[in-house]
Amino acid sequence: APLARAMARGEFDSPDSLAQRRRRKELASYLEQHQERLEKIAQRCVNKVLLSRPADPYEALLHLLSEHTQEGICFRQLRFWPQAASGSITLEVVAEARGSVLAVHHGELPADL
Structure with a gap:
């Protein structure tokens, strides 16, 4: 107790x-x-x-x-993946700064492009 x-x-x-x-x-x-x-x-x-x-x-x-930044920011990769429902393609720009990875832009490319 x-x-x-x-x-x-x-x-x-x-x-x-x-x-x-x-x-x-x-x-x-x-x-x-x-x-x-x-x-x-x-x-x-x-x-x-x-x-x-x-x-x-x-x-x-x-x-x-x-x-x-002390080390600057640098481009790391560009990612693409299809969207089955709409037929569009999603993209993401990835950068790196001081060991941290961040998505700096996210967008969608239309299917008719």
């Missing part, structure tokens, strides 16, 4: 709640370190793309963001 009362009062944390608290603390630390600069750079890059209105805004945004 004393153990149950202690657990009910939250005196003992489960491993899950400890992991969640640690994750929240790590996230708060990361945000404190990077949030302001990330927001400023991302907003500045988006504004430049909107002002210049390039033919491919995703490519322009990728180029502008790459100026703020």
Whole structure:
């Protein structure tokens, strides 16, 4: 009974709640370190793309963001796969930045192309 009362009062944390608290603390630390600069750079890059209105805004945004990385951003692959229902082809442009892989553009080519 004393153990149950202690657990009910939250005196003992489960491993899950400890992991969640640690994750929240790590996230708060990361945000404190990077949030302001990330927001400023991302907003500045988006504004430049909107002002210049390039033919491919995703490519322009990728180029502008790459100026703020240590290793830059590079093209990794172009993926295609057919859509059986519509006959169209879905495509995805994949890039890599600092070891992280991200899809920078996703689109669909019509079947009659």
